[in-house]
Amino acid sequence: MTGFLNAVPRTLDEAARIDGASTLTVITRVIAPLIWPGIVTVGVTAFIAMWDEFLFAQIFLTSESLKTVQVGIAGLFGEYGTGWGVVMAASVLAALPTILLFSLLQRRLVAGMTTGMTAGAVKE
Template sequence: MALVAFAVFPAYWMLTTALDADAATRGSRLVPTSLTGENFARVFTDGDFGRFILNSVVVATATVAISAVVSLLAAVAVARFRFRFRTAILVMILIVQMVPLEALVIPLFLQARTLQMLNSLLGLVIVYLAFSLPFAIWTLRGFVAAVPQEIEEAAYMDGASWGRMFRSVLLPLVAPGLVATSIFAFITAWNEFIFALTFMQDSELYTVSVGLRTFFGQNTNDWGAIMAASSIITVPVVVFFVLIQRRMTSGLASGAVKG
């Protein structure tokens, strides 16, 4: 119980400070004296967070969708088919995951500049895919490999094509892994700061993380508005995780293999 309280308290403090009418003088009070929504209204009117949220939604949605499709097909390829350099590809996937994020900022910046993808949401999506795909492919490979090939062969014997087998048999069984990798891709795209700050020069293309940094610099002493902006950034991640968690549970149940 103490660990739960320790983990939840920062979120409680952030949200109550955002709703506190006297946030500037709150001090160590655990309960706000009065509640107000002015801090949230100010974030959208003065901070232009509506645009930042829209940009982040576009980037995160594209990252999750493309990552899910590409990683699933790649995982099926490396788990089911035997081809040349298969082991080398798996090793390369692991090596990419070991490279520190900071070491890739300058190389990717130069490459994006050469390809004229700076100050572009598409360029940001491609960068996030580069970080999401190795983890997703390696994770989904384990889910695909765990599915007995006899199940696929039984579907073929019943007259199903590869596409029908993939859609009706394999996909439901690997759905929990697909959901887990989608959560990782969404969080990566939503919370990432370094590349979003480096790649974007136009304030209209800022994502929420860069927008929060800009808003904090303009309102250093207004803790109510800063906490409101932080809450707005945090809520979509929590909501997305709660919604996906239900699908993950149902996927685990429907994907159970009975012997």
């Protein structure tokens, strides 16, 4: 997020202040729309990192009702045999939230990864 905040030209903030905007108005109407792709990118990245977390969930969660989907899938592997159809179906279901989130926010993610996020905001 630091990169996104540093990429916002200081002149936009100053111009809004000269026009009489308050601090809240500057943040919500000037800065937030410019860093929105960065917020979405960080949010989706954090969601994917937490959704796919396995090790800490396996170690620290002791109650069966609190275990994550990934830990539940690991529990499907048996000592003498594995129902691969069930494992694959559960894996697809576990991947669906990430795929849907990425599909819905793909435009914002791509905009967040490009460098020209303030293009057109300041006349050069």
